[in-house]
Amino acid sequence: MSNDRWTKKLKKKMEQSVGRRNFLKALTGVTAAACGTTVVAKAVEKVIQPENSTEVPFSFEKFFQKHYQEMSPEDKKRVFQRIEEDTLTSRGVKVNIKDPLPIEGVKFAFALSLSKCNGNRMCVEACVKENNQSHDPEIQYIKVIEMDAGSFNLEKGDMYYEGESVPKPGKFYLPVQCHQCDNPPCTKVCPVEATWKEKDGIVVIDYDWCIGCRFCMAACPYEARRFNFTEPKLPKENINPNQGYLSNRIRPKGVVEKCTFCLHRTREGLNPACLEACPTGARKFGNILDPNSEVSQILKTKRVYILKEDLGTVPSFFYYFD
Amino acid sequence: MITKLWVSIIIFLLVVLPSVSMADRTTDIAGDKIADKKIMTQHFPEAEKCQHCHVSLHEITNLRLLTGDKTNSIPELCGQCHGVVKRNWDAGVHGKQVGGWKNPKPALVCIKCHEPHHPKFAEMKAKKAPRRPNLGIRKDAPHE
Numbered sequence: 094m095s096n097d098r099w100t101k102k103l104k105k106k107m108e109q110s111v112g113r114r115n116f117l118k119a120l121t122g123v124t125a126a127a128c129g130t131t132v133v134a135k136a137v138e139k140v141i142q143p144e145n146s147t148e149v150p151f152s153f154e155k156f157f158q159k160h161y162q163e164m165s166p167e168d169k170k171r172v173f174q175r176i177e178e179d180t181l182t183s184r185g186v187k188v189n190i191k192d193p194l195p196i197e198g199v200k201f202a203f204a205l206s207l208s209k210c211n212g213n214r215m216c217v218e219a220c221v222k223e224n225n226q227s228h229d230p231e232i233q234y235i236k237v238i239e240m241d242a243g244s245f246n247l248e249k250g251d252m253y254y255e256g257e258s259v260p261k262p263g264k265f266y267l268p269v270q271c272h273q274c275d276n277p278p279c280t281k282v283c284p285v286e287a288t289w290k291e292k293d294g295i296v297v298i299d300y301d302w303c304i305g306c307r308f309c310m311a312a313c314p315y316e317a318r319r320f321n322f323t324e325p326k327l328p329k330e331n332i333n334p335n336q337g338y339l340s341n342r343i344r345p346k347g348v349v350e351k352c353t354f355c356l357h358r359t360r361e362g363l364n365p366a367c368l369e370a371c372p373t374g375a376r377k378f379g380n381i382l383d384p385n386s387e388v389s390q391i392l393k394t395k396r397v398y399i400l401k402e403d404l405g406t407v408p409s410f411f412y413y414f415d
Numbered sequence: 416m417i418t419k420l421w422v423s424i425i426i427f428l429l430v431v432l433p434s435v436s437m438a439d440r441t442t443d444i445a446g447d448k449i450a451d452k453k454i455m456t457q458h459f460p461e462a463e464k465c466q467h468c469h470v471s472l473h474e475i476t477n478l479r480l481l482t483g484d485k486t487n488s489i490p491e492l493c494g495q496c497h498g499v500v501k502r503n504w505d506a507g508v509h510g511k512q513v514g515g516w517k518n519p520k521p522a523l524v525c526i527k528c529h530e531p532h533h534p535k536f537a538e539m540k541a542k543k544a545p546r547r548p549n550l551g552i553r554k555d556a557p558h559e
Contacts, residue, residue: 211536211538211539212541213539213540213541213542214541214542214543214544215542217542217545218542231545231546233545236545252544252545253544253545253547254541254544255541255544256540256541256544257540257541258538258539258540259538259539259540259541260538359516362515362516362517362518363515363516364512364515364516368512371511372511372539373511373536374509374510374511374512374528376512377508377512378512378516379512379516380516380517386516387507387508387512387516387519390506390507390508391508394503394506394508395508415503415509
């Protein structure tokens with residue numbers, strides 16, 4: 094009796110587009126019905142299928158997609174087109190997916206002046222906007238940690254400080270984001286090689302290859318990686334249509350993401366969004382292989398501090414003092 | 416009577432006292448009234464007179480070095496005292512990067528970011544804090 098009902102429902106679902114979620118739901122339904130526990134099935138259905146889902150439906154093309162590093166230019170073109178179409182159907186936004194490649198003879202490095210940073214979090218806001226991060230649950234790549242001047246205890250730092258007027262007396266601010274390590278612990282632990290280091294020093298993630306095991310999050314000593322526990326929620330008007338496959342395209346649910354030094358911008362010669370937003374001039378970005386670049390000048394002439402240097406991660410992110 | 420007294424005291428405080436503290440502001444060498452905008456200098460104690468840096472208030476873009484020579488270069492003027500900053504700025508290390516890392520534009524001059532009459536960066540309001548993760552952790556729970 095209840096079996097009939099579920100078969101009908103399943104048939105109806107099959108006539109609609111078969112998403113992975115829908116399929117799972119139907120499967121759960123059938124199993125539950127077989128067990129005669131319709132109530133449980135209904136409850137499960139409510140939990141796993143929220144309304145107004147922006148999830149991209151299942152497709153064989155996506156399922157059998159190659160690893161990014163094995164894709165030929167034709168493959169890439171096809172995949173990017175598919176992602177653009179999917180975004181249009183699921184979010185209703187026309188986006189442009191591109192894939193700027195590493196530039197020969199360039200290795201990116203970031204330098205941040207702890208003397209100048211005043212903790213106003215404008216970098217955080219610009220980053221969220223640029224990189225299409227989820228607004229709810231909130232995902233932010235940059236953590237600005239407030240600490241007492243004269244101390245350096247990250248455990249006692251506060252990243253949730255409210256700042257009516259910053260800098261507060263007796264405090265200093267340490268923005269932490271992905272350090273793009275030269276010896277990255279996060280890429281070593283990935284069981285599916287979904288994250289790797291590019292030639293220009295940027296550690297990237299193939300969001301379509303990530304299985305969401307979060308080993309990399311556990312391995313990262315800078316807590317730079319974030320996990321999409323839900324489908325990222327961001328208003329349609331806040332979506333940045335200028336997207337990179339490896340950087341700021343809208344992430345699916347269940348994958349890890351992190352700062353990529355805005356590679357869709359920086360590989361085209363622009364500065365990262367956080368740097369452009371900083372009103373104090375504390376952030377410097379450039380090519381560390383060029384001896385005349387600002388970053389090289391800073392490393393030569395300033396007192397430079399490397400966060401958790403003793404771990405041997407060899408970051409490309411440096412703090413300095415004036 | 417008492418109210419009149421109070422009013423006159425308040426007027427004195429509001430009008431007379433500030434104008435006293437803004438000495439030399441409204442008269443130039445010729446004695447004309449020139450500064451429409453009242454500028455409070457909080458740069459260094461001796462910088463009360465406009466002529467310290469400006470040749471004359473009719474042509475405020477002409478600058479006067481401490482030696483008395485004229486100059487048009489703002490970094491040169493500021494660099495008289497802020498030598499280290501000037502050196503960093505010349506090397507491209509001080510100041511905000513503009514125009515991208517590949518083809519950087521010439522650095523912004525001092526007064527694009529620092530107001531020369533009160534050069535200390537104003538305190539600003541920070542953007543809103545990230546929400547605490549909703550994991551049932553008590554806010555400001557003691558760390559044990």
